[in-house]
Amino acid sequence: MKNSPPVAVLQRIRSRYGTALLVALALVVMSIIVNMTPLKEQTWLRVLFGVSALNFTLRATVPLVLGALSGILCERSGIINIGIEGMMLAGAFGGFVAKTSTNHWPLVASLVFSVVVAMAIGGLMGAIHALFSIRFRMDQIISGTVIIILALGATSYLYNRDAIAEGKFSSIPIPGLAQIPVVGPVLFDNPPITYLALILVVVVHVGLFYTRWGLRTRAVGEHPRAADTVGINVNLYRYVNTTLGGMLAGLAGAFLVLEAVGQFQEGMTAGRGFISLAAMIFGNWTPFGALGAATLFGYTQALQNELLLAGVTQVPRQFISMLPYVVTIVAVSGLVGRVRPPAAEGKVYETEGSE
Amino acid sequence: MATAFPIASLQRVLRALFIPALALLAALLAGAIVMILSGDDPLAAYSGLFQGAFGDGKGWARTIRKTVPFILTGLSVALAFKVSLFNIGASGQFVIGSVFAVAVGVNFEGLPAFIHLPLALIAGIVGGMLWGAIPGFLKVYTGAHEVIVTIMLNYVASLFAGWTVYAGGTQGQTPGPLWDRTAGAISETQDVLASAQIPWLFGPPYRVHYGIFIALAAAILIWWLIFKTPLGFEMRTVGHNMRAASYAGIRVNFTIILTMALAGGLAGLAGGIETLGLNHKFAPEFGGAVGFDGITVALLGQTHPFGVLLAAFMFGALDGGAATMQFESGVPADIIQIIQALVLAFVAAPLIIRMIFRLRQQTQEEAASAVSTSWGGS
Numbered sequence: 233m234k235n236s237p238p239v240a241v242l243q244r245i246r247s248r249y250g251t252a253l254l255v256a257l258a259l260v261v262m263s264i265i266v267n268m269t270p271l272k273e274q275t276w277l278r279v280l281f282g283v284s285a286l287n288f289t290l291r292a293t294v295p296l297v298l299g300a301l302s303g304i305l306c307e308r309s310g311i312i313n314i315g316i317e318g319m320m321l322a323g324a325f326g327g328f329v330a331k332t333s334t335n336h337w338p339l340v341a342s343l344v345f346s347v348v349v350a351m352a353i354g355g356l357m358g359a360i361h362a363l364f365s366i367r368f369r370m371d372q373i374i375s376g377t378v379i380i381i382l383a384l385g386a387t388s389y390l391y392n393r394d395a396i397a398e399g400k401f402s403s404i405p406i407p408g409l410a411q412i413p414v415v416g417p418v419l420f421d422n423p424p425i426t427y428l429a430l431i432l433v434v435v436v437h438v439g440l441f442y443t444r445w446g447l448r449t450r451a452v453g454e455h456p457r458a459a460d461t462v463g464i465n466v467n468l469y470r471y472v473n474t475t476l477g478g479m480l481a482g483l484a485g486a487f488l489v490l491e492a493v494g495q496f497q498e499g500m501t502a503g504r505g506f507i508s509l510a511a512m513i514f515g516n517w518t519p520f521g522a523l524g525a526a527t528l529f530g531y532t533q534a535l536q537n538e539l540l541l542a543g544v545t546q547v548p549r550q551f552i553s554m555l556p557y558v559v560t561i562v563a564v565s566g567l568v569g570r571v572r573p574p575a576a577e578g579k580v581y582e583t584e585g586s587e
Numbered sequence: 588m589a590t591a592f593p594i595a596s597l598q599r600v601l602r603a604l605f606i607p608a609l610a611l612l613a614a615l616l617a618g619a620i621v622m623i624l625s626g627d628d629p630l631a632a633y634s635g636l637f638q639g640a641f642g643d644g645k646g647w648a649r650t651i652r653k654t655v656p657f658i659l660t661g662l663s664v665a666l667a668f669k670v671s672l673f674n675i676g677a678s679g680q681f682v683i684g685s686v687f688a689v690a691v692g693v694n695f696e697g698l699p700a701f702i703h704l705p706l707a708l709i710a711g712i713v714g715g716m717l718w719g720a721i722p723g724f725l726k727v728y729t730g731a732h733e734v735i736v737t738i739m740l741n742y743v744a745s746l747f748a749g750w751t752v753y754a755g756g757t758q759g760q761t762p763g764p765l766w767d768r769t770a771g772a773i774s775e776t777q778d779v780l781a782s783a784q785i786p787w788l789f790g791p792p793y794r795v796h797y798g799i800f801i802a803l804a805a806a807i808l809i810w811w812l813i814f815k816t817p818l819g820f821e822m823r824t825v826g827h828n829m830r831a832a833s834y835a836g837i838r839v840n841f842t843i844i845l846t847m848a849l850a851g852g853l854a855g856l857a858g859g860i861e862t863l864g865l866n867h868k869f870a871p872e873f874g875g876a877v878g879f880d881g882i883t884v885a886l887l888g889q890t891h892p893f894g895v896l897l898a899a900f901m902f903g904a905l906d907g908g909a910a911t912m913q914f915e916s917g918v919p920a921d922i923i924q925i926i927q928a929l930v931l932a933f934v935a936a937p938l939i940i941r942m943i944f945r946l947r948q949q950t951q952e953e954a955a956s957a958v959s960t961s962w963g964g965s
Contacts, residue, residue: 314734368936373673373734377882378932385924390625506738513735548761550750557739557746564736565729 252514252563253524259531267414279542285534286418291492293523293530294429295320295501298484299508300515300522301436305477306358307517308440309470310453310576311365312372315379316481317505319357323482324489325387326353328496331397331489339399347425347486354482355475357383362474366467369580380505388498400494401425425487430523432480437519449473453574456581466581481505503557510560517573525563532556603894607887609940610933611901618926622918631916636923639911640904646911648793652865654903656681658802659857660881661888661895661902662809663719667850668890669813670826670843676722676737677854678878679744680715684855685862686748687714689869690765692779692862703782708801708859715855716848718744723847727840733847741878749871752776765869775870785864796864803896805853810892822846854878883931902927 246254263281279285299316306313327350334342357379364375401423409420440446451459452469460466484504489496507529514528515521532555539552619629640650660677667674688711695703722736754774755762762768767777785796813819824832825842833839857877862869884902888894905927909920933940940946 364932364936368938370932370936374882374886374931374935377675378928378935381879381883381928381931382925385921385926385928389621389919389921389925503738503742506735510735510739513732548750548753548763550746550753554743554746557742561725561731561736561739561743565725565731 249516249518249521249524252511252528253521256524256527256531259527264414279538280535282538283414283417285531285538286414288534288537289527289531290418290422290426291530292533293526294426294487295484295492295504296508296511296526296529297433297523298429298480298487299505300511300526301432301519302358302477302480302484303509303512304436304440304517304519304522305449305473305480306361307512307577308453308574309449309473310456310466310574310579310581311362311470311474312376312578313358313361313474313477314373314376314506314509315357315361315383316376316477316508317501317503318376318380318383319354319361319478319481320485320488320501320505321380321387321499322357322383323350323354323485324500325383325391325485325496326350326482327486327489328395328397329390332392332395335396335398343399343401343490346490347483350486350489351479351482354485355479358475358478358481359471361478362471365474366470366580372578384499387496391496391498397489397495400489401491423491425483425491428483429487433519433523440519450574453576456576456579460581470581484508507556507560510564513573514563528563529556529560532559603889603891604897606937606940607889607894607898607934609944610887610930613933613940613943614926614929617929618922621925622922627918627922628916629918632912632918632922635912635915635918636905636908638915639908641908642911644793646907648789648795649907650900650904651795651799652903653906654899655798655802655864656857656861656877657880657884657899657902657906658896659805659853659860660878661884661899662806662892663850663853663857663878664881664885665888665890665892665895666809666813666853667846668826668885670822670846671829672723672726672843672846672850673734674719674722674737674847674850674854675734675882676719676740676851676878677857677881678876679737679741680718680851680854681858681861681878682741682744682748683718684711684715684858685869685873686751686765686858687711687855688859689776689779689862690751692783693765693777695783696780698782700782703780704785704863707779707783707863708856711855711859711862712852713855715858716852718855719851720844720848723844726847727843745871748869749774752869752871767868773870776868779863779867783863784867785860794865796860798860798864801856801860805856806892806896809853813892818842818845854881880927883927883934887930887934889934 242254259281263286266277266281267283299320302316302319303313327346330346330349331342334345337345361375361379364370364378365372370378403421403423404427406420410416412420440449448459448464449469452464452466456466485501488500493500508526511522511525511529514525515523536552536555539547540549544552615633619633622629622632638646640646660681663677663680664674688707691703691707691710695706698706718740721740722731722733725731725736726733751763751765752767752774753763754766754770754772763774765776767773767775769777785798787794788797788799789795813822821832821837821842824835824837825839829839832842861873861877866873880902884895884898887901888896888898905923909923912918912923913920
C-alpha cells in the first residue's frame with residue numbers, strides 16, 4: 233500500500249494493533265523532540281520525557297511485554313492464561329536457585345544457565361496449566377489461579393533466605409548504534425534480555441502471521457472444529473503453545489532476577505503478570521500492539537519513579553504509585569467492542585464422538 | 588423445613604461432600620510428598636498442625652478466630668460464582684472494609700456501643716460494596732472483564748489503605764488522615780474506641796469474639812438469598828445463561844452490579860470484623876491474603892453457603908495450626924499455602940481426583956464450576 237496517505241496508515245495501525253501502539257509512538261516522538269531541543273531545560277518536560285524516564289520505561293516494559301507475548305501465544309491457540317503472574321514468579325525463582333548454585337561458574341555461563349532454567353521452570357508451569365485445562369477440563373481461569381497460588385506457596389516454601397546471587401547481566405552497548413543521541417543510550421545500550429525481548433516481539437509477530445505454525449495456531453484458537461477437520465491436532469497445538477508461553481513468562485522472571493534486581497524477593501512479580509494480561513488485551517492480541525501497551529504501562533511506572541525522584545510531594549506517594557493500576561483499569565474499560573479475543577478461547581475442545 | 592430429614596437429601600449432601608473430602612485428602616498426601624522430597628518430616632508436620640489447630644483451648648480459639656474471615660470472603664467469592672462472576676477482588680474489598688470500619692471506629696466518641704458498633708460494621712460493608720460495585724459497573728457498561736479490574740483494584744486498595752495510615756515521610760510528606768499521631772514512625776491507626784469493639788466471647792488469652800456469629804448469620808442469610816428469594820432465582824438464572832435470563836425479562840445488568848456489590852460487602856464485612864473484633868486497629872500488613880484464599884474456600888465449599896462454612900473451618904484449622912507446626916517440626920508454614928493450592932486444583936478438576944482414586948466417571952452434573960469463559964464480555 234505505497235500510496236496510502238499517512239492518516240490511512242495510522243488508522244490501519246490502530247485497527248490492527250490497538251490504540252496503545254499509537255500513543256506509545258507519540259510518546260517516543262515527543263521525547264525525541266524534547267531531548268534534541270532546548271526544551272529539555274524545562275524541568276517538568278525533563279521529568280516527563282527525559283532519557284532517564286525513557287530508560288526506566290524500557291526496563292519496566294521488558295517483563296510486561298514478555299508476559300504479554302506469553303499470553304498471546306496461549307490465547308491465540310485458545311487457552312486463557314491468567315497464570316502468567318505465577319509462571320513469571322516460578323521462573324524468577326528457578327533462575328535465582330540456578331544462579332545461586334552456580335555462583336562459582338564463570339559469570340556469563342552461570343547467567344545463561346540460569347536463564348535456561350528459568351525458562352524451563354516457566355515452561356513446566358505452562359505445561360501444567362495446559363494439562364489442567366485440556367486433559368482435566370478444569371476451568372481455565374481457575375487453573376490459572378491454581379498456578380498463581382501454587383507458585384506463591386512453592387517459592388516461599390523453598391526460598392532460602394541466606395542464598396545470594398552474585399552478579400547480574402550488564403549492559404552491552406551496540407557499537408555504532410549506541411552513539412546515536414537519545415535513541416542510542418535508550419535502545420542500544422541495554423543488557424541482553426532486553427534486546428532479546430524486543431527481538432522476540434518481531435519473532436512472535438512473524439511466527440504468528442507469516443508461518444504455517446502461526447496460521448494453524450490461530451485456526452485452533454478461532455475455530456478448532458474446522459482446524460481438526462483439516463487434520464490439525466488441536467490439543468497438541470494448545471499444549472505446545474501454552475508451554476512456549478510459560479517459557480516466555482519464565483524469561484520475564486529471569487529478567488527480574490538476573491537483569492533488573494539481581495536477587496529474588498518473595499512475590500517480586502508484584503502484579504506484573506496481570507498488567508501483562510491487560511497489555512495483551514489492550515494490544516488486541518498482537519505482538520506489536522502488546523509492545524505499545526506494555527510501553528505505556530511501563531511509562532506509568534517510570535513516571536511514578538521520576539516524580540518521586542523530582543521530589544513531588546504535593547501528591548502523596550501512594551497515589552502516584554496507583555498510576556499503573558489505574559491506567560490499566562482505564563485502558564481495559566475504554567475498549568468497548570474495539571478488541572476481539574480469539575473466538576474459541578476458554579473452551580475445551582473434544583473431538584466428535586469422544587464420549 | 589420438611590417433617591423428617593429425607594434420605595434423598597442426605598444422600599445429596601453426602602455426594603456433595605465426597606469430592607471435596609477426597610480433594611483435601613489428596614492435597615494432604617501430595618503435601619506430604621513435597622515435604623519428603625525437600626527433606627522434611629510430614630508426620631511431625633501434620634501432628635504439629637493438628638496440635639496447633641485442635642490440641643487445646645488456645646488451638647481451638649486460633650482455629651475459630653481464623654475461620655471467621657474465611658467464611659465471609661468465601662461467601663463473597665461463592666456468591667459471585669453463582670452469577671458466573673469471578674471475584675478475585677475480595678482482598679481489596681476486605682482492606683477497604685477494614686479502613687472504613689476503623690474510620691468510624693476511632694471517631695464518634697461518646698456514642699453508645701449499640702449504635703457505634705453496628706455503625707462501624709455497616710461502614711465496613713458499605714466500603715466493600717462500593718469497591719465491589721466498581722468492577723460490576725465497569726463490566727456492565729464497558730465490558731471490562733472483572734478478573735483484571737478486581738486484581739488491579741486490589742493493588743489500588745492496598746495503596747489507598749496504606750496512605751490513610753501513612754506516618755508521613757522523611758521528606759515532610761503529609762501523614763494520612765487515620766494515622767495515629769502517637770505511633771511515631773509506625774504507620775497504623777489508633778485503637779478503635781471501646782464502644783466500637785466487638786465484645787469477646789472468650790477474652791484473652793483466647794481472643795475469640797462474637798464475630799463468629801455474625802459470620803454464621805451471614806452464611807444463613809446468603810443461603811436464604813440465593814435459594815429462597817426471587818432475587819436469588821434471578822441471580823442463578825443469570826449465572827446459568829445470561830441471554831436466556833435477559834429474554835425472560837430479568838434485569839441482567841442490575842443483577843451483575845448488585846451481586847458484585849453484595850460480594851464486596853461480604854468481604855468488606857470480613858475486614859470490618861477483623862479490625863473491630865480482633866486487631867482493634869488497622870495497619871497495612873493486616874492485608875488481604877484472606878481475600879485470595881476466599882477463592883479456594885468458595886470452590887472447596889462447592890459454592891454453597893453451608894459448604895463454604897465447612898471449607899472455611901478446614902482452612903481456619905490449616906492456618907491456625909501452621910505456626911505450631913513450624914515451631915514443633917521446623918517445616919516452613921508456607922507448605923500450607925502449597926496444600927491450599929493443591930486443594931483448589933483437585934477440587935476444581937474432579938477428573939484428577941477420579942483418576943487418583945480410580946473412581947468411575949459419574950453423571951453429567953459433575954460439570955466444572957462455570958466461570959465466564961472469555962475476556963470479551965458477554
